[in-house]
Amino acid sequence: MRAEIIAVGTELLMGQIANTNAQFLSKGLADLGIGVYFHTVVGDNAGRIKESLALAKSRADLIICTGGLGPTQDDITKDVLAEVLGRPLVIHQPSMDKMTELFAKRNMPMVESNARQALMLEGSDPLANETGLAVGVALTVDGTRYVLLPGPPSEMKPMFELQVKPWLEANVEGLEALHSTMLKFAGIGESSLEHQLIDLIDAQTDPTIAPYAKEGEVAIRLTTRAGSAQEAARKLKPLEDEIRRRLGGFIYAAEDISLEEFLLRELASRGQTLAVAESCTGGQLSDLLTAVPGSSNAFAGGVISYTNQVKHRVLGIPLNELEGEGAPGAVSAETAIRMAEAVRTLCGADYGLSVTGVAGPSESEGKPVGLVYVGIAGGGEAAAVELQAWGNRSTIKLRASKSALYQLWERLKS
Amino acid sequence: MRAEIIAVGTELLMGQIANTNAQFLSKGLADLGIGVYFHTVVGDNAGRIKESLALAKSRADLIICTGGLGPTQDDITKDVLAEVLGRPLVIHQPSMDKMTELFAKRNMPMVESNARQALMLEGSDPLANETGLAVGVALTVDGTRYVLLPGPPSEMKPMFELQVKPWLEANVEGLEALHSTMLKFAGIGESSLEHQLIDLIDAQTDPTIAPYAKEGEVAIRLTTRAGSAQEAARKLKPLEDEIRRRLGGFIYAAEDISLEEFLLRELASRGQTLAVAESCTGGQLSDLLTAVPGSSNAFAGGVISYTNQVKHRVLGIPLNELEGEGAPGAVSAETAIRMAEAVRTLCGADYGLSVTGVAGPSESEGKPVGLVYVGIAGGGEAAAVELQAWGNRSTIKLRASKSALYQLWERLKS
Numbered sequence: 001m002r003a004e005i006i007a008v009g010t011e012l013l014m015g016q017i018a019n020t021n022a023q024f025l026s027k028g029l030a031d032l033g034i035g036v037y038f039h040t041v042v043g044d045n046a047g048r049i050k051e052s053l054a055l056a057k058s059r060a061d062l063i064i065c066t067g068g069l070g071p072t073q074d075d076i077t078k079d080v081l082a083e084v085l086g087r088p089l090v091i092h093q094p095s096m097d098k099m100t101e102l103f104a105k106r107n108m109p110m111v112e113s114n115a116r117q118a119l120m121l122e123g124s125d126p127l128a129n130e131t132g133l134a135v136g137v138a139l140t141v142d143g144t145r146y147v148l149l150p151g152p153p154s155e156m157k158p159m160f161e162l163q164v165k166p167w168l169e170a171n172v173e174g175l176e177a178l179h180s181t182m183l184k185f186a187g188i189g190e191s192s193l194e195h196q197l198i199d200l201i202d203a204q205t206d207p208t209i210a211p212y213a214k215e216g217e218v219a220i221r222l223t224t225r226a227g228s229a230q231e232a233a234r235k236l237k238p239l240e241d242e243i244r245r246r247l248g249g250f251i252y253a254a255e256d257i258s259l260e261e262f263l264l265r266e267l268a269s270r271g272q273t274l275a276v277a278e279s280c281t282g283g284q285l286s287d288l289l290t291a292v293p294g295s296s297n298a299f300a301g302g303v304i305s306y307t308n309q310v311k312h313r314v315l316g317i318p319l320n321e322l323e324g325e326g327a328p329g330a331v332s333a334e335t336a337i338r339m340a341e342a343v344r345t346l347c348g349a350d351y352g353l354s355v356t357g358v359a360g361p362s363e364s365e366g367k368p369v370g371l372v373y374v375g376i377a378g379g380g381e382a383a384a385v386e387l388q389a390w391g392n393r394s395t396i397k398l399r400a401s402k403s404a405l406y407q408l409w410e411r412l413k414s
Numbered sequence: 415m416r417a418e419i420i421a422v423g424t425e426l427l428m429g430q431i432a433n434t435n436a437q438f439l440s441k442g443l444a445d446l447g448i449g450v451y452f453h454t455v456v457g458d459n460a461g462r463i464k465e466s467l468a469l470a471k472s473r474a475d476l477i478i479c480t481g482g483l484g485p486t487q488d489d490i491t492k493d494v495l496a497e498v499l500g501r502p503l504v505i506h507q508p509s510m511d512k513m514t515e516l517f518a519k520r521n522m523p524m525v526e527s528n529a530r531q532a533l534m535l536e537g538s539d540p541l542a543n544e545t546g547l548a549v550g551v552a553l554t555v556d557g558t559r560y561v562l563l564p565g566p567p568s569e570m571k572p573m574f575e576l577q578v579k580p581w582l583e584a585n586v587e588g589l590e591a592l593h594s595t596m597l598k599f600a601g602i603g604e605s606s607l608e609h610q611l612i613d614l615i616d617a618q619t620d621p622t623i624a625p626y627a628k629e630g631e632v633a634i635r636l637t638t639r640a641g642s643a644q645e646a647a648r649k650l651k652p653l654e655d656e657i658r659r660r661l662g663g664f665i666y667a668a669e670d671i672s673l674e675e676f677l678l679r680e681l682a683s684r685g686q687t688l689a690v691a692e693s694c695t696g697g698q699l700s701d702l703l704t705a706v707p708g709s710s711n712a713f714a715g716g717v718i719s720y721t722n723q724v725k726h727r728v729l730g731i732p733l734n735e736l737e738g739e740g741a742p743g744a745v746s747a748e749t750a751i752r753m754a755e756a757v758r759t760l761c762g763a764d765y766g767l768s769v770t771g772v773a774g775p776s777e778s779e780g781k782p783v784g785l786v787y788v789g790i791a792g793g794g795e796a797a798a799v800e801l802q803a804w805g806n807r808s809t810i811k812l813r814a815s816k817s818a819l820y821q822l823w824e825r826l827k828s
Contacts, residue, residue: 007453012436012437012440012453013440013449013450013451013452013453014440014441014444014450015436015437015438015439015440015441015442015443015444015450016437016441017437018432018433018434018436018437019432019433019436019437019453020432022426022429022432022433022455023426023429023431023432023433024429025429026426026427026428026429027428027429027430028429029429030428030429035427036427036428036429037427037456037457037462038427038454038455038456038462038466039421039426039427039433039453039454039455040452040453040454040455041436041452041453041454042451042452043451048451048452052452055469189522190484190485190486191485191486191525191527191528192522192523192525194485194486194487194527195525195527198487201487202487210424210425210428211486212425212430213566221430275724276718278697278700281701281704282700282701282703282704282705282709282713283692283697283698283699283700283701283703283704283716283718284697284701284704285697286692286696286697286700286701286718286720287695287696287697287698287700287701287811289696289697290695290696290697290698290718290720290773290811291696291807291808291811293774293775293807295696295720296720296721299696299720300720300721300723300724301717301718301719301720301721301724301728302697302717302718302720302724303715303716303717303718303728304690304697304700304704304715304716304717304718305715306700306704306709306710306713306714306715306716307710307714307715309714309761309762310689310714310715310716310761313760313761313762314715314717314728314760314761346727346728347723347724347727347728348723348727359704360707361707387520388519388520390516391544391545391546391568392544392545392572393705393707394568394705395545395568397701397704397705
């Protein structure tokens with residue numbers, strides 16, 4: 001079964017909104033075992049919508065359109081499909097009655113054009129709209145399945161879950177759902193990870209292996225089609241085992257959670273706490289940690305020692321170590337260690353984690369942009385690691401924050 | 415000029431991410447006066463990418479592709495276009511050197527496949543990648559313009575702004591660009607702003623008025639097409655004047671800068687500094703401030719007093735004010751004021767700004783999710799403001815951070 005998604009709406013082509021509907025539908029179809037091969041976005045233009053429908057019909061068995069079901073003159077998706085398929089539009093009486101009742105309730109005159117929202121193609125299955133007025137449409141013509149959904153996500157999503165899924169399950173033979181396992185990595189780059197799995201990736205058939213990188217994190221998704229979760233597990237396990245055999249040391253979780261959430265869980269389970277001292281990351285490390293609900297169970301807080309004055313006044317680092325002839329300086333392993341130890345003591349936490357570096361755009365202390373030191377105290381001797389982050393100011397901040405989390409993980413493992 | 419955007423990436427068809435690149439590019443092209451007629455999303459499949467390129471070529475003068483420039487076996491966009499156009503791929507030496515140097519700096523072996531990221535089509539213009547490794551490509555063949563950009567937004571966006579825009583302006587005749595003025599507001603909600611300008615919005619023709627809200631900030635963009643900046647200014651000024659007459663007190667800038675950047679500039683121009691004490695925002699306020707290059711000129715740093723223990727140990731707030739029978743508690747005006755005063759003194763700053771509240775998901779001290787107190791010290795008597803933020807944990811954190819910045823602006827104005 002090959003599916004395509006056509007989003008209709010000039011506002012998408014103007015960049016006023018992103019096509020999040022296509023993402024939602026693609027996920028939903030994948031879960032049903034239906035592969036999506038193309039997304040298309042087209043404006044509110046009859047000729048171009050026709051062109052897109054004809055193209056999709058030539059290569060897909062299932063065509064889902066979103067948008068253009070509303071009351072305005074721009075909303076022409078149903079009209080165009082009706083013309084393409086040579087089917088007249090007819091009133092869906094229940095939708096019409098619902099609308100009439102609604103306007104009556106609100107003592108509002110029902111503008112004529114609203115009736116358009118109750119139209120459906122003759123011989124199609126109506127898809128009830130729980131959260132709006134426009135009725136959806138599903139029908140099969142010459143073996144091609146067409147589904148028309150409203151554009152507003154608040155209407156489209158429930159209609160897909162409550163109406164389209166059952167309709168597909170009833171109308172499409174032998175759907176076999178996709179099952180996948182997510183492996184999350186830290187401390188290894190995407191290219192080096194792929195390099196060490198290249199033979200598996202090249203040889204992949206079923207299960208499939210998809211590596212991908214979000215800022216500062218790398219993940220691999222193993223995916224297979226199966227009739228049951230048990231069968232899926234049986235198919236996925238050998239591949240996961242082989243990947244763990246090669247790279248197990250970099251895998252922090254076998255589920256889609258961030259490194260910070262994983263670490264907070266780990267600390268909480270040990271009844272331990274973390275305090276951070278941030279210089280170049282300027283609060284981002286703490287922000288990542290406190291984005292996790294319940295972070296206060298393991299995150300005590302910390303100090304943003306952005307200037308040397310604060311490093312000195314709040315963390316008690318001697319000024320002559322931060323400035324002047326022969327001093328290690330603010331961006332140094334020595335200062336990173338001092339910061340980690342000081343914040344740990346100050347906050348009364350089990351671990352102190354620190355970051356100091358040069359986020360840019362310009363160098364500092366004659367040290368290059370991207371040079372970062374991560375310090376860690378607690379659970380062993382205090383230590384610091386030097387790393388060279390790259391990118392612009394915001395990516396350097398993020399990579400430095402993620403690297404600090406990685407160092408904490410290393411410490412927790414040991 | 416008719417443009418199309420082709421996003422390459424199976425992860426888009428799997429619904430793992432939304433095609434936000436197409437939105438960003440559509441907006442950017444509209445600003446240049448270039449109309450976008452189709453978006454297409456295609457997987458990492460040579461045959462289907464070819465098919466999409468051929469179709470786009472048949473109906474567009476400008477084809478922008480995103481994704482598939484990375485080092486992995488899936489990244490084939492350059493290879494496919496090279497084949498379609500019959501142009502060999504050649505090494506872009508500066509990108510190659512940059513990469514080699516980078517891996518050397520990090521003492522990491524450079525995996526062979528990375529070299530793929532330095533490839534470009536023979537005779538094309540390279541587009542430098544400020545935030546990543548893959549070089550972009552721009553070229554014109556038989557009157558059709560092709561632009562290949564990386565998939566990660568953190569790389570694609572700067573490449574479009576810094577490389578593609580100038581390239582288009584140099585290579586496309588008679589672009590009558592859109593000129594716009596951005597008015598940034600603080601302390602007023604989108605709906606109330608729209609309400610007070612509704613007559614202007616309804617009557618808009620040229621210039622157009624587009625109000626929009628990003629989390630925690632409201633802005634209005636006035637836009638017109640003009641051959642010159644002078645002509646544009648002449649068309650935009652009367653409308654801006656009228657809006658200022660009505661809502662001038664809420665306008666902090668007539669350019670697209672964040673409230674935090676504006677405030678840091680203002681403080682720096684006065685030679686003053688700011689320190690922050692964050693509880694429920696957990697570092698986000700500091701992160702927003704330090705995202706601004708040069709923030710260290712005015713931002714001293716602060717304390718993330720996430721737990722009462724840290725409020726007590728680091729900021730010296732008496733425990734009996736934070737806990738126990740009849741105590742104001744951590745989430746209170748009294749504590750907000752204490753935090754602001756304490757962090758100001760501790761860091762030796764001119765202003766102390768504090769945030770304490772309930773970010774959720776569950777209530778705290780029997781106080782409801784979203785209840786936030788912002789405290790400010792310096793430049794007058796210390797004070798606190800209560801506000802009720804709404805949304806989920808992350809939106810509450812952001813709104814609380816932005817509200818704190820607004821309070822600082824109020825204080826600086828007085």
